[in-house]
Every structure is written in structure tokens, then in C-alpha cells.
Amino acid sequence: MTPAPHHAPSSVPPTAAHTGQPAPLSTPPSEARNRPSNPWWVDAVIYQVYPRSFADGNSDGMGDLPGVIAQVPYLQRLGVDALWLSPFYVSPQHDAGYDVADYRNVDPRFGTLADADELISTAHDAGLRIIVDLVPNHTSWDHEWFVEALAAEPGSPARNRYVFRPGTGDNGELPPNDWSSIFGGPAWTRTENPDGTPGEWYLHLFDTSQPDLNWENPEVHAEFESILRFWLDRGVDGFRVDVAHGMIKAEGLPPYAGFANMVKDAGDLPEFIDRENFVPPTPYFDQDGVHEIYREWNRVLAEYDHEPCLVAEAWVAPVFRLFRYVRAGEMHQAFNFAFLVSGFDAQRVTDAIQESLDEAAVVGATNTWVLSNHDTVRHVSRFGLADPTSYPEGIAAEDEQPDHVLGRRRARAAAMVELGLPGSAYLYQGDELGLPDHTTLADEHREDPTFHRTRNTEAPETGRDGCRVPMPWRAEAPGYGFAVGAAEASATPADPWLPQPEEYRALAADQQVDVAGSTFELYRELLTIRGELDLGTGAFEWSRFHDPAQGIVSFTVTTGGGKHLGSGEPIPTQTVLVLANMGASPTAIPEEYTAAVFSDDDALVNQQLAPDSAAWFMKQSAPEA
Numbered sequence: 001m002t003p004a005p006h007h008a009p010s011s012v013p014p015t016a017a018h019t020g021q022p023a024p025l026s027t028p029p030s031e032a033r034n035r036p037s038n039p040w041w042v043d044a045v046i047y048q049v050y051p052r053s054f055a056d057g058n059s060d061g062m063g064d065l066p067g068v069i070a071q072v073p074y075l076q077r078l079g080v081d082a083l084w085l086s087p088f089y090v091s092p093q094h095d096a097g098y099d100v101a102d103y104r105n106v107d108p109r110f111g112t113l114a115d116a117d118e119l120i121s122t123a124h125d126a127g128l129r130i131i132v133d134l135v136p137n138h139t140s141w142d143h144e145w146f147v148e149a150l151a152a153e154p155g156s157p158a159r160n161r162y163v164f165r166p167g168t169g170d171n172g173e174l175p176p177n178d179w180s181s182i183f184g185g186p187a188w189t190r191t192e193n194p195d196g197t198p199g200e201w202y203l204h205l206f207d208t209s210q211p212d213l214n215w216e217n218p219e220v221h222a223e224f225e226s227i228l229r230f231w232l233d234r235g236v237d238g239f240r241v242d243v244a245h246g247m248i249k250a251e252g253l254p255p256y257a258g259f260a261n262m263v264k265d266a267g268d269l270p271e272f273i274d275r276e277n278f279v280p281p282t283p284y285f286d287q288d289g290v291h292e293i294y295r296e297w298n299r300v301l302a303e304y305d306h307e308p309c310l311v312a313e314a315w316v317a318p319v320f321r322l323f324r325y326v327r328a329g330e331m332h333q334a335f336n337f338a339f340l341v342s343g344f345d346a347q348r349v350t351d352a353i354q355e356s357l358d359e360a361a362v363v364g365a366t367n368t369w370v371l372s373n374h375d376t377v378r379h380v381s382r383f384g385l386a387d388p389t390s391y392p393e394g395i396a397a398e399d400e401q402p403d404h405v406l407g408r409r410r411a412r413a414a415a416m417v418e419l420g421l422p423g424s425a426y427l428y429q430g431d432e433l434g435l436p437d438h439t440t441l442a443d444e445h446r447e448d449p450t451f452h453r454t455r456n457t458e459a460p461e462t463g464r465d466g467c468r469v470p471m472p473w474r475a476e477a478p479g480y481g482f483a484v485g486a487a488e489a490s491a492t493p494a495d496p497w498l499p500q501p502e503e504y505r506a507l508a509a510d511q512q513v514d515v516a517g518s519t520f521e522l523y524r525e526l527l528t529i530r531g532e533l534d535l536g537t538g539a540f541e542w543s544r545f546h547d548p549a550q551g552i553v554s555f556t557v558t559t560g561g562g563k564h565l566g567s568g569e570p571i572p573t574q575t576v577l578v579l580a581n582m583g584a585s586p587t588a589i590p591e592e593y594t595a596a597v598f599s600d601d602d603a604l605v606n607q608q609l610a611p612d613s614a615a616w617f618m619k620q621s622a623p624e625a
């Protein structure tokens with residue numbers, strides 16, 4: 001292989017567009033990449049940092065921004081292109097920071113605004129871009145707007161920033177409609193008037209502490225535009241938009257007795273789907289009006305010349321509805337949850353890939369691929385269940401316990417599918433270590449509002465704490481080295497905010513970095529090859545080995561060809577054949593290849609690919625004359 005230099009951070013310091021804040025990172029010039037320059041996010045591998053659980057810089061048991069700064073060399077070594085940080089803003093943390101009280105400041109638990117600036121510049125110096133989380137559907141009830149709204153009269157401008165309504169029933173004692181909160185219980189809470197009498201109700205699609213904003217109000221639009229600029233001026237490279245399908249509610253707030261499940265779906269679909277006249281089943285999700293907002297935001301981002309992007313967290317269905325968020329002039333990316341929920345199953349994975357490629361082509365967008373995040377059971381645990389397509393909302397001690405050895409083997413194979421696909425890929429912190437969920441966490445430790453809101457109901461949910469357990473950095477340190485700053489500090493670090501399972505010891509980063517055969521080194525190798533061969537912008541084709549009925553997912557990605565933009569020299573064609581065996585029997589491999597990577601040491605048995613394994617086979621063809 002003679003790889004072209006790739007993803008090298010530019011040595012030319014770009015000018016900060018608006019302020020003296022950290023300089024944004026520029027895209028390497030097209031000549032270095034041997035192809036016309038794409039926006040950086042098109043093929044980026046983006047690593048999700050969940051700040052409270054990534055690395056603890058001040059030994060208080062809670063992760064923080066100084067902890068992230070300390071681990072930038074680790075992320076650089078892994079070879080990702082960007083970080084997405086879940087919210088680190090001022091928040092009472094009733095939903096782990098997705099309840100924001102001040103969008104323009106850092107919560108003292110996580111550090112200071114100066115730490116955020118330092119993280120942006122440290123990451124940029126290391127060639128990593130930074131995406132921050134934006135939570136526009138709701139604020140915290142501690143936000144000054146909501147405090148003001150509660151103190152104000154019904155019908156006042158302060159109340160009109162949220163969704164307040166009089167109750168129904170003879171005395172307004174019943175909620176304005178029948179909507180349920182995604183986290184369980186009603187989506188409405190009644191307020192108390194200043195004189196102590198019961199007052200209006202306010203809408204919260206999530207926890208009571210997360211009042212929904214009124215996106216029919218221009219003041220809300222102006223405020224979020226200003227928040228975007230605040231972070232863009234500080235040099236961030238994009239925004240992950242929380243519940244991007246939620247901000248606009250159907251006119252008149254019509255009744256809806258059903259439920260929506262996080263990530264998995266947004267309500268029950270009708271049997272017959274009419275693409276042209278599709279009406280979303282849920283009156284508070286995927287309403288057409290949300291697209292207006294993204295067109296506005298796209299215009300704001302376009303004023304900045306460092307190619308900032310918007311990525312939608314939108315659990316919508318069918319798949320074609322998702323791609324409406326990435327039409328030209330709207331968002332740049334959307335998480336591919338159809339791929340995430342397809343499990344370790346060749347047919348379902350095939351369908352998710354094919355449908356995503358087809359729908360992306362309709363709107364002229366590129367794809368993203370993701371296996372886990374802070375709202376899902378980690379795929380190592382999901383793939384270790386008897387049914388590796390199951391999608392539990394959390395795993396508790398009394399539930400079926402996954403086989404994590406099998407789950408990790410499958411997860412490594414799945415990573416080879418994910419990272420082989422053209423487009424952008426999202427990793428959740430710990431994917432690269434093969435971390436499972438904590439599946440026996442005691443209830444007393446649980447913080448997820450879903451657990452607390454449903455625990456005494458007919459449909460109790462375990463919640464998402466199991467996938468949010470603090471990262472293990474050093475096997476033999478207290479808290480498996482979660483307190484990354486503790487080496488210098490004399491005091492013993494506080495216990496991590498959630499206990500880690502014993503199996504994290506053997507999976508700690510110091511047991512894997514530079515250790516041949518480790519999951520970390522597998523990821524690093526895949527990311528290196530992906531970068532060198534520009535797989536993220538390659539051409540996809542199902543291969544002759546593809547056979548979902550037998551459990552085989554196989555495709556080729558071809559890059560290169562054409563002439564070097566600078567010298568005019570012909571460029572060889574590179575083809576990578578990705579082969580994943582999700583079936584029960586060993587399967588044939590190609591006869592000719594120049595190099596190969598296998599998901600496990602014992603993946604190749606008698607020149608066949610073993611079940612629960614995957615491989616990349618590389619081949620170079622001579623340049624066209």
C-alpha cells in the first residue's frame with residue numbers, strides 16, 4: 001500500500017473568523033488528499049465523550065473537562081477525527097446534564113468556561129475537532145426563563161416561552177391532554193400560583209424538571225441562534241442536536257394515547273406507508289415545522305468558514321423520514337439508529353445499510369453509522385444475549401445476563417462492518433475497549449429519571465445507567481484509574497459516581513493500548529487503514545460473498561483511481577472487501593488479496609472465516625494507463 005497522506009492537521013493556522021477565541025481547524029488541502037476536498041465531517045470518525053464518565057481530572061468521582069484534556073493524547077492515538085461531548089453546561093443534573101440551566105457556561109462539576117476553551121484548543125492542536133451538544137427542545141426548570149415564567153401571570157410573555165395550558169376537568173384538575181412523558185408518567189405538571197392555589201400546567205416530554213420550550217415563539221429562535229454563535233465563536237466545529245425531531249408540536253396539541261421509545265421508534269407506524277402524504281404517528285415528533293428551524297441554523301453555520309456541522313438526534317421512522325433532516329440546506333448528518341437497532345443479524349444489518357444508502361442518495365446526503373451511545377445498552381452486552389437482535393431498555397441483575405465474551409467477539413466483528421462503510425462513524429466512549437454495560441448495578445446507585453419515574457408502575461424500566469459507568473483507565477488503580485489526575489494528587493480519589501463492574505479491570509486502557517490483539521489495537525488498526533485508504537469516501541457495492549440468508553454480510557469499498565491532482569500521475573485503485581460472518585458456519589474467503597485484518601486471532605480456521613468474526617481483505621489494482 002502506498003497511502004496518500006491523510007487527515008494530517010493543517011500546519012497553516014487559520015484565522016479565527018469572529019473573535020480572538022481558539023483558532024478553528026481547517027481541512028487539509030485537497031491536493032494532500034488526492035481528491036477534491038469534502039467537508040471534514042463527510043467521512044469523519046467521531047468519538048462520543050460522556051463527560052461525567054470519561055475521565056476525572058480533580059478526583060471528586062465525577063468526570064470533567066480537565067479529565068478530557070488529559071486524555072486527548074489517548075484519543076489522538078486511537079485515531080479518531082473529532083469528539084462529540086454530551087452536555088457539560090450548568091445544570092441541576094436531573095437528566096445527567098440534558099436539563100440545561102445556562103447554555104453559555106460550564107457546570108462547576110465539569111470545570112469552567114476557560115477549561116472548555118482549553119479543551120477546544122488542545123483538541124485542535126491534536127488535529128481533533130469538537131462537537132458540542134445542544135438541547136433545544138427543553139430547558140432545565142432551573143433556567144432563568146422558567147423561573148421567570150413560574151413567577152409570571154398566565155398569558156404573559158414569560159410564560160409564552162414555554163408550553164403552559166389551563167387544565168381540563170371542572171376545576172382544571174386534569175392535564176390539558178393525554179400525552180405521556182418519554183421517561184414515564186404524564187407529560188404535564190401543574191403549577192402553583194403565587195397565592196398557593198393550583199395554576200396552569202406545563203408540558204415536559206421528558207422529566208418534570210425539563211419544561212418544553214415554545215418554538216412558535218420568535219424569542220426562542222433568537223435565543224438559540226445566539227447560543228449557536230456563542231459556541232461557534234469559541235471555535236467549536238459542530239452541534240449534536242438533542243431530540244431534533246421534537247421541538248414543534250402538532251397544532252392544537254391533539255390527543256395521543258400511545259408511547260414513543262427512545263432511539264428505537266417514535267410511535268406506532270401504520271401498516272401502509274404513503275411516502276408522499278405521511279403523517280407522523282406522534283403529534284409531538286417529526287412535525288414539518290422542525291425543518292424550518294434547521295434551515296435557519298444552517299444559514300447561521302454557513303457564515304463560518306471552518307465548516308461547522310449539525311447532527312440530528314432524531315428517532316423517526318420510516319428511514320426516509322430521517323433523511324429529510326439532511327436535505328440540502330438543513331442538517332449535515334443524522335444518527336443512523338436503524339443501523340444501531342439492527343443487532344447482530346445479517347438480514348437486518350443488510351436492510352439497514354441498503355435502506356440508508358438508498359435514502360441518502362434520494363436527498364444527496366452522506367451516511368453515518370453508530371452501534372451504541374449513552375441511551376442504549378452497549379452492543380457488547382446486547383450481542384451477548386440469547387437473541388442478539390434484542391433491544392432491552394437496560395439490563396438489571398434479575399434479567400437474562402449476557403455472555404460478554406461472545407458479545408465482545410461479535411462487537412469486534414460489527415466494528416469492522418461499521419468502520420468499513422463509507423460515510424461517517426460515531427463511536428461511544430469505551431467501544432474501543434470492548435466495554436459491556438454494568439448489568440448487575442444495584443438499584444440504589446441508579447440516577448436515570450426513567451428508572452425513578454417508572455419504578456412503581458406497571459411497566460418499570462431499568463434505565464440507562466448501565467452504559468454510563470465511568471471508564472477504566474488503569475487496572476490496578478482505585479476506580480480503575482478513573483481519576484486520571486490522581487497520579488499527581490496525594491489524596492485518595494473519591495469513588496467514581498457509579499460503581500464499575502469487576503470485569504472492567506481486565507478491559508482497562510492500560511491493559512490494551514500497545515497490546516497486540518486487544519480491542520483498542522483492532523480499532524486503531526481499522527482507523528489507520530480507513531484513513532489511509534479514504535474508505536469513508538469510497539464507493540460501496542455488495543460483494544459476491546454477500547449472503548444474508550447464511551448470515552454473511554459482505555461488501556467492497558473502492559477508492560483511488562483517476563489522476564493525482566498535483567502531479568497528474570495515475571492513482572492505483574484500492575479495494576477493501578469487508579466480510580462478516582453473523583451465521584453459524586465457517587464461510588469462504590477471497591483467494592486473492594494483498595493484506596488482511598481479522599477481528600480475532602482465531603477468526604481464520606482452515607482458510608475459512610469462523611462464525612462471529614469479520615475480516616477486511618485489501619487489494620490494489622494497477623493504475624489505469
Ligand code: GLC
Pocket residue numbers: 095098099135206242243262313374375
Ligand atoms: C436525548 C438524550 C438523552 C436525554 C433526552 C432528553 O435523547 O440523548 O440522554 O435524556 O434527549 O434530553
